[in-house]
Amino acid sequence: MEKRLGRRRSQGSRPLILEREAYFRLVDQGMGCAEAARAVGISVRTGERWRNGRGASGRFKAVPPHREAVAPVKGPVRVGPSAGTGVPSRYLSEADRVHIADRLGEKATVRAIAAELGRSPSTVSREIRRNGRLADGRWYYRPFSAQRHADSRRPRPKRRKIGQNPELHDFIQAHLALRWSPEQICHVLRRRFADRPEMHVVHETIYQALYARGRGELLRDLVKVLRTGRVRRRPHRHAGKRRPRFIAPMVMISSRPAEVADRTVPGHWEGDCIVGAGHRSAIGTLVERTTRFTLLVHLPNGPRAEYFHHALAAAVSELPPHLRRSLTWDQGNEMASHQFFSAAAQMPVYFCNPGSPWQRGSNENTNGLLRQYFPKGTDLAVHTREHLDAVAAELNNRPRKTLGWETPAERLRELTTLLS
Numbered sequence: 001m002e003k004r005l006g007r008r009r010s011q012g013s014r015p016l017i018l019e020r021e022a023y024f025r026l027v028d029q030g031m032g033c034a035e036a037a038r039a040v041g042i043s044v045r046t047g048e049r050w051r052n053g054r055g056a057s058g059r060f061k062a063v064p065p066h067r068e069a070v071a072p073v074k075g076p077v078r079v080g081p082s083a084g085t086g087v088p089s090r091y092l093s094e095a096d097r098v099h100i101a102d103r104l105g106e107k108a109t110v111r112a113i114a115a116e117l118g119r120s121p122s123t124v125s126r127e128i129r130r131n132g133r134l135a136d137g138r139w140y141y142r143p144f145s146a147q148r149h150a151d152s153r154r155p156r157p158k159r160r161k162i163g164q165n166p167e168l169h170d171f172i173q174a175h176l177a178l179r180w181s182p183e184q185i186c187h188v189l190r191r192r193f194a195d196r197p198e199m200h201v202v203h204e205t206i207y208q209a210l211y212a213r214g215r216g217e218l219l220r221d222l223v224k225v226l227r228t229g230r231v232r233r234r235p236h237r238h239a240g241k242r243r244p245r246f247i248a249p250m251v252m253i254s255s256r257p258a259e260v261a262d263r264t265v266p267g268h269w270e271g272d273c274i275v276g277a278g279h280r281s282a283i284g285t286l287v288e289r290t291t292r293f294t295l296l297v298h299l300p301n302g303p304r305a306e307y308f309h310h311a312l313a314a315a316v317s318e319l320p321p322h323l324r325r326s327l328t329w330d331q332g333n334e335m336a337s338h339q340f341f342s343a344a345a346q347m348p349v350y351f352c353n354p355g356s357p358w359q360r361g362s363n364e365n366t367n368g369l370l371r372q373y374f375p376k377g378t379d380l381a382v383h384t385r386e387h388l389d390a391v392a393a394e395l396n397n398r399p400r401k402t403l404g405w406e407t408p409a410e411r412l413r414e415l416t417t418l419l420s
Contacts, residue, residue, distance in 0.1 A: 016042065016046075019040045019041065019042055020050055020066055022039075022040050023036050023037065023040045023042065023047055023050065024050070026039060026040070027051075027090075028090075033047055033048070033051070034047075050065065050066045051065060051066075052065055053065040053066075091150075091154075092119075092123070092127060092150070094143065094144070094147045096117055096119075097127070097131075097143035097144075097146050097147055098143045099113070099116070099117065100113055100117075100124060100127065100128070100141060100143065101141050101142065101143040103116070104128070104139070104141055110124050110125050110128070127146070128141055130149075131145070131146035131149050131150065132146070160205070160208070160209060161198075161201055161205060162201065162205065162206070162209045162218065163209075165198060165199070167199070168189075168198070168199050168201070169218070171185075171189070171199075172185055172201075172206055172209075172218065173218055173222065175188070176206075176210075176218070176222045176225060176226075177222065177225065179225050179227075181203075181226070181227065182203035182206035182207055182226075183203040185203070185206065186200075186201055186202055186203045186206070189201065206218070207233070210222060210223050210226075211223065211232070211233045245331050245333070245336075246335070246336050246338065247336070248338065248339040250331070250338070250351040251348065251349065251350055251351065252350065252351055252353065253328060253350050253351060253352050253353065253359055255350065256326065256328065256350040257326070260289065260325075260326060260328070260350075263289050263290045264290065265290065265325070266288060266290040266291060266322075266323060266325075266412065266415045266416070267288070267290075267322055267323040267324060267325035267326070268288070268289045268290070268325050268326045268327075268328070269286050269287065269288050269289065269316075269326070269327045269328070270286070270287050270289060270327075270328045270329075270360040270362050270363035271284065271285065271286045271287075271312075271327055271328070271329045271360075271363060272284075272285050272329070272330060272332070272360065272363050272364070272367060273285070273299070273303045273332060273334055274367055274370060274371070274374060274380070275303065275380070276374075276377075276378055276379050276380035276381065277377050277378060277379055279302075279303075280302055280379075280381070281299070281302055281379055281380040281381040282299045282302050282303040282334075282380060283296055283297065283298070283299060283370075283374060283380050283383070283388065284296065284297025284298075284299055284303075284308070284311065284312060284315070284334075285297070285363060285366060285367055285370060286315065286316070286327075286363075287362045287363045287366045288323070288408075288412065289362055290411070290415065291403070291408045291411040291412040291415065292362055292366070292400055292402065292403065292408045292411075293396055293408040293409065293411075293412045294366055294392050294395050294396055294408065295315055295316075295392060296370075296388040296389070296391060296392045297311050297312055297315045297388075298311065298383075298384075298385040298388055299311055299380075300381060302381075303332070303333075303334040304334070305333060305334055305335070305336035305337050306337065308334045308335070308337070309335075309337040309338065309340050309341040309344070310344075312341055312345075313340075313341050313344040313345045316345050316347060317344075317345060320416075321346075322416075323416075324345060324346065324347045325347070326347065326348050326349075326350060327347055327348070327349045327350070328349075328350045328351075328352065328359070328360055329349055329350075329351055329352070329360075330351070330352045330357070330360065331351055331352065331354055335349070335351075338351075366395070369395060370391070370395075373391050395408070396408045396409040396412075397409050
């Protein structure tokens with residue numbers, strides 16, 4: 001917010017009253033707590049302390065939640081029936097549920113009801129399915145019964161499914177001790193107890209029962225028999241939230257011409273690196289999508305970006321212009337200087353989405369074939385340029401099922417003759 005961003009020097013321990021009011025206003029309007037903290041300009045931990053207070057720790061005294069000290073929110077928070085009821089806007093109020101029931105009786109659509117409440121259509125749809133009753137192909141929704149059901153589900157903490165069912169608990173714990181994976185246990189439960197849904201869980205439920213603190217549903221020591229052996233879960237980074245990997249902007253595979261996907265026009269390549277022991281040596285691999293013709297790039301200095309684009313440009317510069325239409329690569333660090341390669345080779349580079357090796361399927365398949373010649377864990381720097389050319393020639397003269405048992409060299413020769 002402007003007040004916080006406009007401060008030019010530290011305010012010391014000055015209370016952030018305006019920020020606190022804005023934070024709670026955004027939360028009341030349905031924004032997530034972390035998102036509201038970023039919008040106001042505070043840390044997520046500060047927002048948690050405002051909402052939940054803080055216990056005494058060391059020299060810090062206990063601090064109660066700030067909610068009671070926040071001034072009343074000015075201006076409308078919601079345009080629907082819940083405005084002014086005092087119920088947090090992230091939950092449907094009884095007035096909201098009465099409005100839903102009335103409008104359903106008038107045959108209004110879910111989207112129309114959601115727009116009147118200022119809610120997402122999925123919120124209204126889930127409310128009807130969760131608290132309604134389906135009879136004769138029609139949903140019957142009673143608002144006061146729905147409100148009672150919602151109130152009964154709200155108290156926390158809740159006992160989880162594994163903690164409520166001793167038979168399920170013992171079955172899972174016994175098979176974890178046999179070093180079964182949670183996914184294996186879930187599938188066996190569905191097969192063995194096909195007609196008992198209370199014995200069905202998904203593998204994430206088992207992981208949460210093992211790792212979540214304070215639940216105590218499964219023995220904590222059982223995490224040591226999982227294949228990872230981790231005593232703490234490792235968070236997975238969301239691919240869509242990655243920081244930009246390269247300084248120069250990448251052109252993603254979604255912008256690639258449609259003719260590349262059809263594999264009808266030669267000259268579109270897929271590329272990657274196979275790395276040696278300790279990631280200190282590497283060989284660049286290029287595969288033409290239509291003919292599966294393979295080129296190997298000699299990398300005596302390893303896959304370092306400052307040398308890689310020169311070696312790659314030198315390898316493709318020997319190709320005629322009609323065979324230098326595009327190159328598809330993953331987001332490996334070796335392509336950090338991709339803009340210099342594109343300028344030198346006159347060849348655009350398109351990048352795959354993170355964690356999507358199938359977008360370069362021909363290259364991945366060829367890398368598997370190359371491991372017969374260059375095993376994993378070996379030093380790839382010992383291979384000379386002449387040896388790499390010999391291996392590429394051997395692959396290009398090997399008949400391939402996907403080419404109707406022609407060789408990549410024969411198919412490339414045919415297409416080149418047709419285009420010339």
